[in-house]
Amino acid sequence: MQLRLSPDMNAASVRTVAESYQTFNPRAYLQNNYMPPRANFTSEEFVVPWKLRCLADTFATGEICGHTLIDIGTGPTIYQLLSACNYFEEIVATDYLEVNRTEIQKWVLGEDPDGFDWSPYIQHVCKIEGKGEPWKEKEQKLKKKLKKILPIDVHQPNPLGSLLSQPADALVSTFCLEAVSPNRPSFDQALQNVTTLLKPNGHFLMIGALEESFYLAGEARLCVVPVSEADVKESFAKSGYRIHNFRSYIMPPSLKIGVDDVQGVFFIHAQKSA
Ligand SMILES: C[S@@+](CC[C@H](N)C(=O)[O-])C[C@H]1O[C@@H](n2cnc3c(N)ncnc32)[C@H](O)[C@@H]1O
Numbered sequence: 001m002q003l004r005l006s007p008d009m010n011a012a013s014v015r016t017v018a019e020s021y022q023t024f025n026p027r028a029y030l031q032n033n034y035m036p037p038r039a040n041f042t043s044e045e046f047v048v049p050w051k052l053r054c055l056a057d058t059f060a061t062g063e064i065c066g067h068t069l070i071d072i073g074t075g076p077t078i079y080q081l082l083s084a085c086n087y088f089e090e091i092v093a094t095d096y097l098e099v100n101r102t103e104i105q106k107w108v109l110g111e112d113p114d115g116f117d118w119s120p121y122i123q124h125v126c127k128i129e130g131k132g133e134p135w136k137e138k139e140q141k142l143k144k145k146l147k148k149i150l151p152i153d154v155h156q157p158n159p160l161g162s163l164l165s166q167p168a169d170a171l172v173s174t175f176c177l178e179a180v181s182p183n184r185p186s187f188d189q190a191l192q193n194v195t196t197l198l199k200p201n202g203h204f205l206m207i208g209a210l211e212e213s214f215y216l217a218g219e220a221r222l223c224v225v226p227v228s229e230a231d232v233k234e235s236f237a238k239s240g241y242r243i244h245n246f247r248s249y250i251m252p253p254s255l256k257i258g259v260d261d262v263q264g265v266f267f268i269h270a271q272k273s274a
Contacts, residue, residue: 055205171204
């Protein structure tokens with residue numbers, strides 16, 4: 001059964017989510033999700049290499065390419081752009097929080113000696129892509145293509161305001177919409193809002209949490225709307241997408257480490273209707 005809220009109640013719930021993000025700590029978030037045990041590159045039984053595999057396989061088809069790719073809710077992470085950067089001239093990172101946009105900016109500029117070390121990720125992606133690309137080259141390529149880092153609010157009908165004039169050839173988004181939406185109608189609305197940033201026939205690759213209700217990022221405890229595989233497929237269909245691929249991952253007990261209550265992860269490749 002779908003929850004129905006008045007527009008005022010929904011706006012209030014969205015504001016509560018926004019407030020909860022004010023104490024989001026990028027470093028704690030990275031520590032919780034992008035270090036061992038979750039970031040263990042020895043096997044795709046671990047969640048991080050599983051995600052990288054989904055993206056590498058999909059981009060390797062060569063079907064998803066063009067001038068501009070927008071990443072919705074980039075956060076403090078760049079792993080989701082490593083396979084994409086071979087196929088687009090320009091990559092636009094976006095996030096609601098300035099702390100996260102700054103984290104990405106510092107990585108691009110190589111300014112922070114204490115910054116998060118993405119080199120094991122870049123090396124792993126070069127390995128699974130199997131093209132013999134030296135990892136330093138990929139790193140430079142992504143830094144060069146990350147031309148804009150913009151503020152975004154997926155709850156606005158035009159999430160980027162007037163910052164981008166042309167719709168993108170493709171969208172990527174990882175762990176954003178369910179993590180910033182207080183309920184299913186709000187998730188659906190956010191999906192419709194970001195869909196306006198995509199060209200007709202454009203591709204959308206999304207990775208997200210299954211059946212999660214919260215996660216931690218330092219002092220911040222963020223509420224997540226729990227979604228099932230069927231929910232995700234239904235939301236994409238309702239927003240006018242054709243689903244090309246759907247994969248899911250069950251979080252093994254060894255990776256349930258108290259930083260969230262995620263039960264699994266989904267990957268969806270969908271194409272906007274013409
Ligand atoms: C769970 S994190 C995901 C970060 C990263 N994409 C990843 O894969 O780990 C959710 C991100 O959504 C951002 N966010 C919060 N509210 C948002 C909003 N209204 N619109 C867009 N992004 C938002 C947060 O700042 C945070 O970076």
